[in-house]
Structure formats: structure tokens, C-alpha cells
Amino acid sequence: MNIFITGISRGLGKELAVHYTESGHKVFGFSRSLPEHPEGVAKKLLDSGNFAHYAGSVNNDADIDAAVDAAVKFMGSVDVLINNAAYKNFKMPDEITAEEYREAVNTNLTAPILICRKIFPLMIKNGKGKIINLSSNAGMVSYAGGTAYCPPKAGLINYSQSLAKFLKNKNISVNVISPPTFSTDDYRRTSPDINHGRLLQSEKVIKIIDHIILSEKLITGKNYPVFRLKTWLKYYYYRQFELLEYLFQFRLK
Ligand SMILES: NC(=O)c1ccc[n+]([C@@H]2O[C@H](COP(=O)([O-])OP(=O)(O)OC[C@H]3O[C@@H](n4cnc5c(N)ncnc54)[C@H](OP(=O)(O)O)[C@@H]3O)[C@@H](O)[C@H]2O)c1
Numbered sequence: 001m002n003i004f005i006t007g008i009s010r011g012l013g014k015e016l017a018v019h020y021t022e023s024g025h026k027v028f029g030f031s032r033s034l035p036e037h038p039e040g041v042a043k044k045l046l047d048s049g050n051f052a053h054y055a056g057s058v059n060n061d062a063d064i065d066a067a068v069d070a071a072v073k074f075m076g077s078v079d080v081l082i083n084n085a086a087y088k089n090f091k092m093p094d095e096i097t098a099e100e101y102r103e104a105v106n107t108n109l110t111a112p113i114l115i116c117r118k119i120f121p122l123m124i125k126n127g128k129g130k131i132i133n134l135s136s137n138a139g140m141v142s143y144a145g146g147t148a149y150c151p152p153k154a155g156l157i158n159y160s161q162s163l164a165k166f167l168k169n170k171n172i173s174v175n176v177i178s179p180p181t182f183s184t185d186d187y188r189r190t191s192p193d194i195n196h197g198r199l200l201q202s203e204k205v206i207k208i209i210d211h212i213i214l215s216e217k218l219i220t221g222k223n224y225p226v227f228r229l230k231t232w233l234k235y236y237y238y239r240q241f242e243l244l245e246y247l248f249q250f251r252l253k
Contacts (some may be wrong), residue, residue, distance in 0.1 A: 001025045001213065002075035004068075006058055006115065007085030009033045010186045012134070012202050014041070016082060019206055021050045028071035028078075029053040030063075031085060037186060058085050058111035059103070068118050077126050080213050081119050083112035083133045090145040101148055109152035113159055120163070120172060129172040130213050133160045137180040137225060140235065153178070157223050164221035173220035175212050179205050180227065200226060 003020050007013035008029035018041065021027045027050060034042040034053055045051040052074040056063030071078055087107035089100050112133050123129025138146055139153030160176035167174060182200040208224050227235065 001079045002028070002071075002077050003080040003082065003213075004028045004030065004071050004075075004078045004119065005082045005084055006030045006111075008053070009035050010037070011184045012182075012205060013082075013084040014186070015184060015202050016084065016206060016209065017045060017051065021045055021048050025050065026075045027051045028067075028074055030056065030058065030067040030071075032057055037189065058115065059106045061114070064111075064115055064118055068115075068122075072122065078119050078122055079126075079129060081115065081123075081129070081131045082209065083115055083131070085111065086134065089148045091148065092145055093147045096148055104148035105152050107152075108149065109155045109159070112156060116159075116163060116174075120167060123172045124167075124170055127171055131160075131163070131167075131172065131174040132209055132212060133174070133176045135160070135176045135178040135223070137178055137227070139178055140225065141238070161221050161223065168220065171218065173212070173218050175219060175222045175224065177205060177208055177224045177226065179225070182226075 003025050005013055005016050005027060008017040009031045013029070013031065014035045017027050017029050017035075029051065030053070032055060034055070035045075036042070046053070052070065054063070054067035054070045056067055058064065068078075085107060087103050089096065089104055091100065116131055116133075120129065120131065133156050135156045136149070136153045138150045139155075139157045142150055157176050157178060160174050164174035180200055182202050182205055183196040184202040187194075188196050205226060208226060212219050225232075225235075
């Protein structure tokens with residue numbers, strides 16, 4: 001398969017690039033930089049012959065056009081798009097700048113929308129395609145430090161499910177993955193003091209992506225929250241209150 005992945009310089013995106021390249025798929029990466037850790041990983045990816053990269057920003061229209069053109073030149077087509085790049089800023093509302101808010105909305109919502117807009121017409125021409133957008137549990141809950149991160153991630157869930165409806169009869173699937181905090185090789189390296197054993201592991205997220213893109217069946221319009229039981233119970237509990245509040249509003253009238 002020919003797989004286009006944004007944000008491959010670190011974290012999950014890097015692990016996806018290595019995983020799919022090593023499994024014999026062709027991968028095209030789009031991020032501002034190539035992976036630096038572990039040493040030699042970028043060279044190994046490029047030397048495999050199955051990987052190419054465009055260095056640019058998902059927030060720049062000209063970079064999106066150039067990256068997609070280069071991907072089609074390298075792979076011939078895009079069978080799978082994984083919108084993984086993200087800007088994670090958890091500052092409090094009284095600390096965050098206007099520019100940081102813009103970057104959060106642009107990187108986490110506008111960019112994946114514009115990249116889908118550029119790639120799904122190519123998929124329609126090919127008669128097939130699979131799109132996976134990386135959202136987050138943060139798109140379904142709210143917290144004080146989440147005013148820059150939660151809203152675009154919530155929007156990405158809605159956008160993905162809306163686009164899935166548009167592409168439903170065109171053999172193109174759109175799904176969104178919304179995991180809680182998960183551990184990656186890079187997270188373990190940069191934050192060794194955290195108890196990573198308690199976190200979801202990136203392998204689980206990769207397994208879900210494998211399940212969607214390797215399945216013979218067209219799975220579409222789904223949001224995969226990858227909830228751990230505790231988070232799911234909290235979310236379920238919270239939703240009960242929302243339902244009660246919803247019913248209560250009719251009593252007020
Ligand atoms: N990690 C978690 O606990 C967690 C939990 C839930 C959801 N998620 C979601 O899962 C995905 C992967 O998360 P992660 O933690 O692995 O991410 P990460 O380590 O923060 O890496 C983000 C990637 O996005 C790229 N990126 C950021 N801004 C970009 C821009 N303007 N243009 C191009 N690339 C850009 C970065 O590359 P450059 O800086 O080189 O451009 C980097 O490769 C994200 O969508 C995140 O929101 C993560």
C-alpha cells in the first residue's frame with residue numbers, strides 16, 4: 001500500500017513510518033524535519049527505498065501542494081492518508097497567546113481538513129482510499145488547560161464523520177482515532193520519570209490503524225476512542241449528567 005503520513009519526525013508518526021516501511025509498504029512522510037532519534041533512523045528509512053519525505057509545514061498551502069505532488073511522484077498514488085501531525089499546547093487560557101491559539105487550530109484542524117481536501121479527489125479517481133485522522137480523548141472531554149487543544153480535536157472528530165458520509169459510496173473510508181495519553185519511544189526517552197507502564201502504549205494505537213487499513217471490509221465513519229476502562233467509566237458517568245441536564249431544560253420551560 002502507498003501511505004501518506006504527516007508528522008513523522010517523532011512520536012507516533014515516526015513509529016508508524018518505521019512500522020509500515022518495514023512491513024513492505026511505501027510511505028511518504030510530511031513534517032518540518034526528519035526523525036533524529038534514534039541515531040540513523042532517518043537514514044535507515046530513506047535507504048529502504050520504501051520511504052520518501054517532504055520537509056515543510058502542514059500549515060502552508062504551498063507545502064501541502066508540493067508534498068502531495070512529491071508523494072504521487074514517489075508512490076504513484078495515495079491509498080492511505082494518516083493525518084497525525086499535531087501541535088500540543090496545554091497552557092491556561094490566561095497564558096496562551098493569540099498566535100498559539102491560531103497555530104493550534106491550524107495544525108490540529110484546518111491542516112488535516114485541507115490535506116483531506118487535496119487527497120480525496122485522487123482517491124476518488126483511483127476508486128479507493130482510506131483516511132485516518134488522529135484526534136484525541138481531548139476532543140470528547142474538557143479541561144482548563146485544553147482550550148487550545150480540545151476544540152480542534154473535537155472538530156476533527158465531527159469533520160471526519162461528516163466526510164465519511166460524503167465519501168460513503170465511493171469506496172473511501174474515513175475514520176478517526178481518539179486515544180487518551182499514550183506512551184511512545186520518544187515520550188519514554190524525553191520523560192523517563194513518568195510511569196509509562198500505566199499509560200496506553202503506542203503499539204495499541206498502531207494495532208487499531210492496522211485493523212482499519214488492512215481489513216478487507218470497508219470500515220468507515222467510526223471514532224475509536226481507545227478508552228481504557230477507567231477513562232470510559234468516567235466518560236460514561238459524565239454523559240449521564242449531560243443527559244439529565246438535557247432533560248431538565250424542558251422542565252424549565
Ligand atoms: N501522545 C499522546 O499521548 C496523544 C494522545 C492522544 C492523541 N494524540 C494524537 O496523536 C498524534 C501523534 O501524537 P504524538 O504525541 O506522537 O505527537 P508529537 O510527538 O508531538 O509529534 C508531532 C508531530 O507533528 C509534526 N508537526 C507539528 N507541527 C507541524 C507542522 N506545522 N507541519 C508539519 N508537521 C508538524 C511534528 O514534526 P515537526 O516538528 O518536525 O514538523 C511531529 O512529527 C497527534 O495527532 C496527537 O494529537 C496523542
